[in-house]
Amino acid sequence: MKTSNYYSVTLLHWYDRHHRELPWRITPVAAKAGFFANPYHVWLSEVMLQQTTVQAVKPYFAKFLSLWPKVEDLAAAPSGDVMAAWAGLGYYARARNLKKCAEAVANEHGGIFPDTEAGLKALPGIGDYTAAAVAAIAFNRQAAVMDGNVERVISRLFTIDAPLPGSKPQMKAKVAELTPSDRPGDFAQAMMDLGATICTPKRPACALCPFNSHCLALAKDDPERFPVKAPKKTKPVRVGAAFVAVTPDGEILLRRRIETGLLGGMTEVPTTAWTARIDGGTTPDHAPFPGDWQACGQIVHVFTHFELRLAVYRLSHEKIDTEGGDWWEPVTNLEAQALPTVMKKAIVQAIPLAFSKL
DNA sequence: CAAACGTGGCT
């Protein structure tokens, strides 16, 4: 395989001077000296970074390493603890697969991550991108790493007019062609850093780009036009109701959602069935038990593929026996629960001080 | 293969 090329040499030179320093990385100097990043750290960060910003990931990454310093610790953790720690980061299937993957590595691979793309991709929650990224970054394998940043850089450099996602194979071939055998991990991270800091979706800083003399989009087109994407569909609106029952002792009624689908395995207050492609009712008829439910406004939450409007109701009520895995939780302990953001919003709508430290 | 799957920040 070709060792290097104009693009890899140029980009790695830029990366040596302009790389971002991130908690899960080692420096280019250390990498060139033969050190390797911790595969557990690289894997954990890559999963968290799927469709998620660096800024959002940083505190979660620190929290996870603090709670579970090694992959065996994560494998041994109760899944409820993992879901609670992930709460707020979104795409909760990632957390469920994270746990499964940790168990597989700990129990079937002796606590050692596979060091090949194929071996990594066989694990839960690791797809094309993550397998290549971990192989390249943690094991210095010559893997072609392509994420949204790389798609943007490549599509602009070579003015790829075909729309995504159909053009992925073509772009992946380009990335494979450019990825050097020397420092493939740094090359991958450099492509992503370039996309994140210079070759940005809007108003790219072409004047600062190491490729500005070779970029076809800059030379003869509009860089912002790339990558070309299929048009988006409009978001439907769904409605439903959420019910916040509070006891005189300050406990509220919670339950756990089923393991699959939207917010799978996460905790919620009782709601109408708004998930199942149908609108749930918005009236207190659908409450978990009868009572003088007080309307306390509406919350709006935007998911990836629909907008949800939930009517929120509150009821002060003596604690009653629960059924089917529901339970009463002290309001003072809500922070420790696996509550997704939409549920925190609903609770705050009913109990404005629920999450304040008073 | 198209659709499902969260959230917060930025323009």
Add this chain to the structure above:
DNA sequence: TAGCCAAGTTT
């Protein structure tokens, strides 16, 4: 502000 976007994977 309404929409776009972020280190994608699974079904």
